[in-house]
Amino acid sequence: MDCGSHFFCALEKTRGAKKHITCLLAEDGTPLTEPAEMCRRARAFYASLFSPDPIDPGACRVLWEELPTVSTSDRDRLELPFTLAEFSEALCHMPTNKSPGMDGLTLEFYLVFWDVLGPDLVTVWAESLQSWVLPLSCRRAVLALLPKKGDLRDLRIGVPSRSSARTTKS
Incomplete structure (x- = not known):
């Protein structure tokens, strides 16, 4: 999940230099x-x-x-594990043309590739909740x-x- 972070951090650094x-x-x-x-x-x-x-x-x-x-x-009921259906529903309520993270990937990207990405993302989020540790890319801002x-x-x-x-x- 953290593989592309270096590229997007460098991209943001370049953009940020203009606002020095x-x-x-x-x-x-x-x-x-x-x-x-x-x-x-x-x-x-x-x-x-x-x-x-x-x-x-x-x-x-x-x-x-x-x-x-x-x-x-x-x-x-609140302590049940997250499900793919819950995340799919949350995805449908997000604003369009917005990027929820530093990677620049928009809601539309996630909607197109949700069948491929969804199960793995649910697994990562479940592991993060269980371990109380988010992946590094989720802790950056x-x-x-x-x-x-x-x-x-x-x-x-x-x-x-x-x-x-x-x-x-x-």
Whole structure:
């Protein structure tokens, strides 16, 4: 399943070179142009952005006490192995002209070759579920920063501050 990944990663790298970031602003507004500096800034920004807020044990208890439970029969049904029919149905509900992975293969490709690919893919997904390990190609992603209005060098554009996000939640 991972054989073509090298080709498609190289293809994405070529495409990504056209979108190369040449400058980011430091927290104090100073322009950073050295790749190592920009990388440190981006890592620090996103580490802070995605760090967890403190957890209120009382709120968790309230939430957990009100969660519905799944009946034994529903649980048993939900824990059945995936079937080819389930994946075939899911495939029919996917949007057309879209590629669900980095390989660039569209829904239409999978529909045409589903009789050949389907059984093997179901086997791979079942093994992944059983082992709790996805193939390397399923663990890769290409992230792209989407331009917002304003100074594109500023990572904070469009991101609410943590303090304002907390006050709007209550």
